[in-house]
Amino acid sequence: MSRIRHTWIALPGWSSSVSARIAWIFLFLIAFFALFGPMVANEKPYFCKLDGKRYYPLFSQVSESGLSKAHPNHSPVTWRQTSFESVWRAPIPYSHFSIDPQAKSYQQPLSYAQGEVRFRHWLGTDVLGRDVLAGMIRGCRVSLLIGFGSMLLALLIGIPLGSAAAFWGDTNWRISFSQLVQGMLAAVFVFLIWFTPLSLLVKMVLTMATLFSFWYFLWRKGSDGRKRFAVPLDQIVMGIISIIDGFPGIFLILILVAIIPVKGWVVVMFTIALLRWPGMARYMRAEVFKMTETNYVKAAQIATIPSKQILQKHIIPFAFRPVMIAFIFGVSSAILTESSLSFLGIGLPTEEINWGRLLAQSRNNFDAWWLVVFPGAAIFFTLLSLYTIGNVWQKIQMKTDVEIQR
Amino acid sequence: MFRSLLRRFVQAFLLLGIISLLGFGLSKLVPGDEILDYLSIDDPRYSSASNPLAQRKAYAAVAAKRGLDKPLFYFSVRPGYFPDSLFHIVPESDRQSLKNWIRRSKQKDAALHLYRDLRNGLARTCPDSESSNHSNLMCEGFSEMLQQPNLFELQHAYLRLKNDVAADSMLSAQWEGLLTTCRSDLDALMSPNKHLSVREWLPAFSWYGTDNQYHQWITGLVSVQPLTSLIDGRDALKKIWEALKWTLMLNGWAFILAIVLGMSIGVWAGTNDGRKLEKLINIILFALFALPSFWLATLMIYFLSSGEWLSVFPSGGLGAYRDATNIFQRWGILFTHLTLPVLCLALGALAYVSRQMKQSVQHQWIQPYVFSLRSQGISEKTILRKHVVKNALFPMITLIGGSLPALLSGSLIVEVIFSIPGMGRLLFSSLMARDWPVVFPILMMVATITVLSYIITDVVYKWADPRVKTLGS
Numbered sequence: 075m076s077r078i079r080h081t082w083i084a085l086p087g088w089s090s091s092v093s094a095r096i097a098w099i100f101l102f103l104i105a106f107f108a109l110f111g112p113m114v115a116n117e118k119p120y121f122c123k124l125d126g127k128r129y130y131p132l133f134s135q136v137s138e139s140g141l142s143k144a145h146p147n148h149s150p151v152t153w154r155q156t157s158f159e160s161v162w163r164a165p166i167p168y169s170h171f172s173i174d175p176q177a178k179s180y181q182q183p184l185s186y187a188q189g190e191v192r193f194r195h196w197l198g199t200d201v202l203g204r205d206v207l208a209g210m211i212r213g214c215r216v217s218l219l220i221g222f223g224s225m226l227l228a229l230l231i232g233i234p235l236g237s238a239a240a241f242w243g244d245t246n247w248r249i250s251f252s253q254l255v256q257g258m259l260a261a262v263f264v265f266l267i268w269f270t271p272l273s274l275l276v277k278m279v280l281t282m283a284t285l286f287s288f289w290y291f292l293w294r295k296g297s298d299g300r301k302r303f304a305v306p307l308d309q310i311v312m313g314i315i316s317i318i319d320g321f322p323g324i325f326l327i328l329i330l331v332a333i334i335p336v337k338g339w340v341v342v343m344f345t346i347a348l349l350r351w352p353g354m355a356r357y358m359r360a361e362v363f364k365m366t367e368t369n370y371v372k373a374a375q376i377a378t379i380p381s382k383q384i385l386q387k388h389i390i391p392f393a394f395r396p397v398m399i400a401f402i403f404g405v406s407s408a409i410l411t412e413s414s415l416s417f418l419g420i421g422l423p424t425e426e427i428n429w430g431r432l433l434a435q436s437r438n439n440f441d442a443w444w445l446v447v448f449p450g451a452a453i454f455f456t457l458l459s460l461y462t463i464g465n466v467w468q469k470i471q472m473k474t475d476v477e478i479q480r
Numbered sequence: 481m482f483r484s485l486l487r488r489f490v491q492a493f494l495l496l497g498i499i500s501l502l503g504f505g506l507s508k509l510v511p512g513d514e515i516l517d518y519l520s521i522d523d524p525r526y527s528s529a530s531n532p533l534a535q536r537k538a539y540a541a542v543a544a545k546r547g548l549d550k551p552l553f554y555f556s557v558r559p560g561y562f563p564d565s566l567f568h569i570v571p572e573s574d575r576q577s578l579k580n581w582i583r584r585s586k587q588k589d590a591a592l593h594l595y596r597d598l599r600n601g602l603a604r605t606c607p608d609s610e611s612s613n614h615s616n617l618m619c620e621g622f623s624e625m626l627q628q629p630n631l632f633e634l635q636h637a638y639l640r641l642k643n644d645v646a647a648d649s650m651l652s653a654q655w656e657g658l659l660t661t662c663r664s665d666l667d668a669l670m671s672p673n674k675h676l677s678v679r680e681w682l683p684a685f686s687w688y689g690t691d692n693q694y695h696q697w698i699t700g701l702v703s704v705q706p707l708t709s710l711i712d713g714r715d716a717l718k719k720i721w722e723a724l725k726w727t728l729m730l731n732g733w734a735f736i737l738a739i740v741l742g743m744s745i746g747v748w749a750g751t752n753d754g755r756k757l758e759k760l761i762n763i764i765l766f767a768l769f770a771l772p773s774f775w776l777a778t779l780m781i782y783f784l785s786s787g788e789w790l791s792v793f794p795s796g797g798l799g800a801y802r803d804a805t806n807i808f809q810r811w812g813i814l815f816t817h818l819t820l821p822v823l824c825l826a827l828g829a830l831a832y833v834s835r836q837m838k839q840s841v842q843h844q845w846i847q848p849y850v851f852s853l854r855s856q857g858i859s860e861k862t863i864l865r866k867h868v869v870k871n872a873l874f875p876m877i878t879l880i881g882g883s884l885p886a887l888l889s890g891s892l893i894v895e896v897i898f899s900i901p902g903m904g905r906l907l908f909s910s911l912m913a914r915d916w917p918v919v920f921p922i923l924m925m926v927a928t929i930t931v932l933s934y935i936i937t938d939v940v941y942k943w944a945d946p947r948v949k950t951l952g953s
Contacts, residue, residue: 265683270559271560271561271680271681316934320499321499321926322926323889324911325923328911329911333506333510333511406770413772414772417774418893436778436782437778446775446778450775450778457771458766461769
């Protein structure tokens with residue numbers, strides 16, 4: 075026990091590997107930009123003073139047109155060109171959408187046409203004269219949001235299904251004859267309700283009520299008969315997984331993006347989650363399989379602890395770390411998928427800027443090397459950091475596994 | 481063995497059936513009207529200038545040609561208050577508004593009557609060729625009513641039309657009867673139906689037989705009659721075969737390169753773990769693993785073929801390989817064009833394969849049988865060649881089996897960047913254009929390969945390692 079060192083940071087791999095530490099720092103940097111991106115890169119100043127009046131445009135709803143109305147002698151007020159009495163700008167005085175009229179398209183990195191040094195474009199501009207660095211800072215948010223969001227959704231679906239499939243298998247979840255009949259009856263009732271000429275809301279309420287009352291009054295108490303029928307849970311889950319795997323990925327992505335009525339990053343997140351949960355479920359299934367073979371689970375089964383309790387208290391918590399490793403690799407592949415989709419121009423609205431979009435722009439003009447190098451490097455290093463962390467964590471996991479077995 | 485194999489094949493067949501159903505259903509859920517898209521682009525008869533009746537006729541002709549006025553499936557289950565045969569009503573927008581009228585009013589007879597009156601009105605008032613102003617007014621009015629899903633809006637549209645007609649005494653005298661029948665149907669539709677019979681509360685079921693859209697496309701896949709692409713009218717299977725050739729060429733070379741190189745590096749790294757060179761190679765492979773293929777491809781084009789730095793390779797496409805005079809020249813042209821994409825695909829896979837192989841070899845080196853072989857005085861080389869590598873190949877079976885579907889379905893991004901007309905690009909562009917006769921065969925082909933690859937992997941496992949007892953358990 076004395077060998078366990080308590081460091082103030084409990085991140086996996088932080089204390090044992092330098093590369094993992096660098097990877098964590100890089101990810102924190104990306105997360106910082108994702109959270110505070112609008113503070114770092116914004117055309118609105120934090121603070122400005124005009125005609126003796128103080129404004130805080132970045133924190134309030136003050137707009138250029140509003141200021142132009144309030145101060146007609148300065149009209150039109152623009153954030154960049156109006157000479158404020160005093161002004162305190164964001165470190166990068168461009169938003170991802172703001173078009174710099176002075177910068178022509180495809181401005182070289184570090185270039186500034188005229189004016190102050192602070193208005194230089196550190197990483198150049200794109201075809202419309204938008205700042206690439208501001209676009210990349212915007213990209214952090216989209217990438218992390220979609221990467222982590224979609225994998226969390228995938229976990230939410232994959233963990234219950236995968237562990238249930240492994241734990242109960244094809245034969246272990248048994249129901250009695252009366253339960254079978256009740257289940258079929260409930261299905262028939264729901265079917266009938268669904269085709270009545272009632273409104274959708276009433277139908278939904280009725281369906282919920284039917285299912286709940288069947289479960290509460292009949293199904294729960296119908297467990298005293300002989301349990302003769304096994305529910306092939308494993309086959310059902312694996313069947314669903316092979317169906318999803320059977321489709322070409324791009325077919326599902328394109329059709330789901332068209333079908334799902336919400337637009338923007340949410341639809342991309344849902345689509346990637348739908349494509350990724352089979353992987354998580356498969357992984358969880360293998361982990362739980364391994365664990366049901368261990369002696370402590372067998373002992374618990376012999377001690378007639380209810381199987382639900384074994385699953386909840388003794389299996390799922392211990393499968394947590396291996397699943398987290400799979401989660402990290404999953405996040406990296408989700409980010410890769412998202413940027414590939416943006417590169418192809420699928421999913422996100424066209425005005426949204428992210429790493430994949432910036433990289434795609436380079437295909438129109440091969441002189442613009444900065445559009446090739448910087449966004450691609452951002453994707454590459456994010457993926458590399460995630461892989462490094464996953465890898466280091468996996469090694470730690472293997473070591474502890476060996477120790478436990480001894 | 482035979483029985484379990486048979487069971488697996490039956491299961492695979494079932495899965496393919498479900499996939500085909502789901503694929504068909506999903507394709508029907510895609511919003512938008514494909515016939516309208518086709519007509520507005522390709523058909524000269526259909527333009528915003530032509531009158532509503534001509535537009536509907538053109539639409540109906542295309543729908544009949546594509547079989548889109550048939551029922552969707554072998555049977556349908558619908559609410560009892562719905563009429564049976566709405567599927568033959570085209571255009572789609574008219575059908576949707578009719579459905580909405582019935583859903584709101586719960587009166588199928590009145591709604592169908594109104595629909596028939598309006599179509600009748602269109603047929604009688606719309607000019608055939610020469611346009612007369614008066615009839616156009618009626619014609620547009622009826623068309624507007626047909627496209628109005630909301631009942632109140634429908635009433636407003638009717639009143640507007642009636643007012644317009646009343647202003648013209650000659651017109652009102654001529655079409656009085658038509659408008660009155662419409663009026664009575666509309667009134668019936670607007671008065672809520674309180675007394676639904678028991679039959680209308682229960683779901684209704686009807687059987688359509690094999691003359692339906694799903695049957696049409698599932699038999700279209702296996703029939704001798706060629707499927708034609710909706711975009712260019714070419715034979716869909718021929719199009720797919722041409723794309724498949726390029727994808728097989730591209731992915732096949734990348735696959736061979738990745739497997740051969742990756743396995744050799746993996747075996748070497750597994751036996752020389754900890755050396756300086758091994759560490760360096762490990763780091764490089766790790767970085768390659770994280771390298772997004774589209775970035776690698778763009779970098780390659782930028783540095784090796786755009787003329788900015790070097791201009792060694794052509795930047796994309798397949799070149800003029802058809803004009804080549806002899807086979808060497810032809811393969812020479814293809815070689816220069818395919819090198820970059822093949823490398824791009826192979827490098828990422830290489831990193832993965834070699835990592836897997838290294839782990840597998842390392843795992844074998846610590847097995848007890850290696851110690852026993854060593855104690856018998858067998859040289860390390862022989863142990864490696866005859867035992868370790870052989871046993872370390874097992875995980876590769878899963879890896880190769882799992883990558884079979886990807887081998888055929890193509891890699892969209894690399895094909896797009898290097899503009900190679902492969903499967904990925906064909907599927908992508910066909911999906912974008914809703915060219916279902918091309919999409920469905922590809923979908924079913926990929927699904928079949930995926931499902932078969934599971935079985936093949938199991939069989940090969942069983943053949944390679946007889947200890948594996950049952951198939952697929």
